Amino acid sequence: MTSAKPNVGAPIGEMSFHSAASADLLTIGQNKDRWTMLFVYRGKHCPRCKRFLNKLNAVLSDWTDVLDVVVVSADTKEKAQADLAEFGWDFDLGYGMTESQMRSLGLYVSMPLSEAETTGVFAEPGAFAIRPNGTLMLVDISNGPAARPDLEELLDGMKFNIDNDRPERGTA
Secondary structure, eight states: OHHHHHOSSSBOOOEEEEEESSSEEEEEEEEOSSOOEEEOOOOTTHHHHHHHHHHHHHHHHHHHHTTTTEEEEEEHHHHHHHHHHHHHHOOOEOOOOOOHHHHTTTTEEEEOSSSOOOOOOEEEOOOEEEOOOOEEEEEOOOOTTTOOHHHHHHHHHHHHHHHOOOOOOSSO
């Protein structure tokens, strides 16, 4: 079953995820003062995700100068907290993304190849820029772990988009 493309320029719809670092909920899609970048990763089982997220953490202050950063997977609380403890990431790390949330974002959804990989469905990688009014501005999704956005280029592009109030693209 495939997911429909998300509608850029439309409200993303409010979504909440449990925080691996606290009892708080991480919420996206609501009206707020700042832009948000949501990064979806495959989960604890994915070494490529760890490399990408370690790179993100290394430049996180450059990102948070411009927008809020939320990272989420379908992992359990225990898996997300184990990653947080192992890697010491500073970004907001969420867990428990549902299949319904994955599909509403247009993400590719995969079944584990074995129980050694993971035990439930999980989302393939995605990045979503969300305007302060909760509308979706930019979408980058992949159907596998090897294709990820270049963090420097993406941030540079987001700065340009924000500073120049650029419209959504790909709407024709």
